[in-house]
Amino acid sequence: MRHHHTALHVSDMERSERFYVDGLGLERLDAWTSGAYIGKLYGRADVKVTAMLLATSDGSFRLELAHAEPLLTAVDPSQAQPGTxxxxxxxxxxxxxxxxxxxxxxxxxxxxxxxxxxxxxxxxxxxxxxxxxxxxxxxxxxxxxxxxxx
Structure with a gap:
């Protein structure tokens, strides 16, 4: 087994892309919108997901930014709560x-x-x-x- 990617669910794709690409310097590899399968995968029949795959310059780490609509209420990960x-x-x-x-x-x-x-x-x-x-x-x-x- 090997690592494929790590994903973060984000509230605003453009804002998150600016942070990770323009700020930290990750490279944008791909972007897409989910197909009909995503409702079953997410366990939310009405969900629509847009996603973007980023990577470090050496390709050793890949980060997926995922934005799901309708947006659910978020926890505050800045407080290092269990589950974050x-x-x-x-x-x-x-x-x-x-x-x-x-x-x-x-x-x-x-x-x-x-x-x-x-x-x-x-x-x-x-x-x-x-x-x-x-x-x-x-x-x-x-x-x-x-x-x-x-």
């Missing part, structure tokens, strides 16, 4: 990406933090918030160097 998840990206300059995302108007749980214990001690961590409040963790290992580890 977060994405994590590494081998980037955390402080540089954080500054760019803040300049673009996106939010974060905090400014970048320098952990003093655990596997990233001496590096940098931050949780950004995507437009739906999903946590997106950025990880800069202590030994990361631009052009060497990326």
């Amino acid at each position: 998840a977060h994405l994590a990206f590494t081998d980037i300059d955390v402080r540089e990406v954080y500054a760019r995302m803040m300049a673009l108007g996106y939010g974060a749980i905090s400014e970048p933090v320098a952990p003093t214990s655990g596997p990233i001690a001496g590096g940098w961590l931050v949780y950004l918030l995507d437009p739906d409040g999903n946590r997106v963790e950025l990880i800069q290992p202590p030994d990361w160097r631009p052009g060497v580890n990326s």
Whole structure:
């Protein structure tokens, strides 16, 4: 078995695409609208889904953004409630990406933090918030160097 993709259900496809493509730099691979099968797959007879597949530049991670209509009430994933998840990206300059995302108007749980214990001690961590409040963790290992580890 191997990983195919991870999906996030989003409330606004264009807004989420701007965050993940324009902000974080993922590449857009494909976009589509679901066929008649989707009601059965989702367990919602009246659902219509539009989706977009994104990937990291090396293709090692693929993210599907999915927008289902009619839209259901969302939980608040920014509070790390059980049943929610977060994405994590590494081998980037955390402080540089954080500054760019803040300049673009996106939010974060905090400014970048320098952990003093655990596997990233001496590096940098931050949780950004995507437009739906999903946590997106950025990880800069202590030994990361631009052009060497990326």
